[in-house]
Amino acid sequence: MEYGMMGFGSALGEKAAVADIVSEYTADTERVLAYGYRNVHRCPPEVGLTDLSVEAARRALKDAGTEPEELDLVVVAITDIPEYLYWDAAASLQARLGAHRAEAVLISQGCAGGITGFDTLAGRFATHPEYRRALFVGANRTAEAYWNRMETHSLLFSDGAAATVVGRGHPRLRWRGADVITDGRYADFFLMEQGGAHLPFMPGDEQPTARDAWDMMEFFDYDSDRFEGFIELMNDRVREVVHRACARVGVEVGDLARVVLLNDNEQTSRALAAGLGVPGERTNLAFSLEHGHFGAADHLLNLQQHRDAGDLAEGDLIALAGMGRGMHWGCAIIEC
The missing domain is CATH 3.40.47.10 (Thiolase/Chalcone synthase)
Structure with a gap:
């Protein structure tokens, strides 16, 4: 296809x-x-x-x-x-x-x-x-x-x-293939307790809020070692899914002209790039820090920015990679 x-x-x-x-x-x-x-x-x-x-x-x-x-x-x-x-x-x-x-x-x-x-x-x-x-x-x-x-x-x-x-x-900018990893053990991380069928909104209730990243410690029974292990797992799976997507289309990570990750913070972005062996200038770090994180719009925004700047040469391979609640890790390979 x-x-x-x-x-x-x-x-x-x-x-x-x-x-x-x-x-x-x-x-x-x-x-x-x-x-x-x-x-x-x-x-x-x-x-x-x-x-x-x-x-x-x-x-x-x-x-x-x-x-x-x-x-x-x-x-x-x-x-x-x-x-x-x-x-x-x-x-x-x-x-x-x-x-x-x-x-x-x-x-x-x-x-x-x-x-x-x-x-x-x-x-x-x-x-x-x-x-x-x-x-x-x-x-x-x-x-x-x-x-x-x-x-x-x-x-x-x-x-x-x-x-x-x-x-x-x-x-041009052809989809070549993709890979996804899902691990439902972490599906409850970012849920909002109130508002669904389990616990509907009721008159007089206090304003509900989404469970945030700092509440993750409760999931791990406040065991810092388990929590740190999960952080490593999150990053490892980004690397894994990029390698899997590359293998699916018959290329190596070293063949990629660019890797577009989530518009993440500087520390996480640099760590992911280093784990993939990709220089920071071949990622979206500069765009991320200039504009913030647009959720599901990150990768398309970066592609448009690169196209408009004339950064994409014919035949270049780009990996679009990241994670989302669920938890899901995904990578799509695009050929310019």
Whole structure:
């Protein structure tokens, strides 16, 4: 199965310097500043996840010279809770674009959805030979009522969406293959206790919040050795899934021109790059620290940035790799 990316589009929240706004989110400012991020992007309250997705999608369609009615498939990967519960953001995007004959698919695998979505595209093209063009959107709009963008995690979350139009048989930026590892033992890490069918919202309840990264210690019975072992496992599996994806398409990690990871903090990004034997300048570290982490939109944003900067030579191989809650580790190989 072969398909390639024909055009890109993005929509980002307003850029803000971390040093200027960190005290709005946490008293532990030194810890946050030590992550190395310079800026994040934030949307005003009236701008929702699908608003960002529509804007990014329209720009991608224009860039690809494609009309909405030409789309056979719309795939949307999201990181946070969308505007409504019991609601499909992918179907809403399909309607707002006017892509009324396209199938709509929603992926909710956290940050990994921006990688696993490429496999979803390949699968739909394989099982629907009549599908010719598709739209893939990765989006994050931080639900600040439940999630502190600077305190909940060691990644600083930005608001934004990125989109690409893909075409069956398109010769550039071709999907070559992918691999995914899932370990459901860690599915409970980032859940929010209240709001689901197990414990619904009730009148008079205190404001619920998502379980954050620091609550992981409870999962490990406050055993620091077990916790440190898990951190090593997370990074080891990123390396493993990159090697597996490369092997699937018959190449070596050393053949990769670039490795695009999550827009992670400086320490984690450098450690992952070193583990893969990839120089930092061949990763997305600079983009990460300049803009923050856009969840499922990270990889498409980086691809667009590299294309627009003229960084991609024909034949270059790029690995898109990272992890997401679940836990899922994924890698997709793209050939320029």
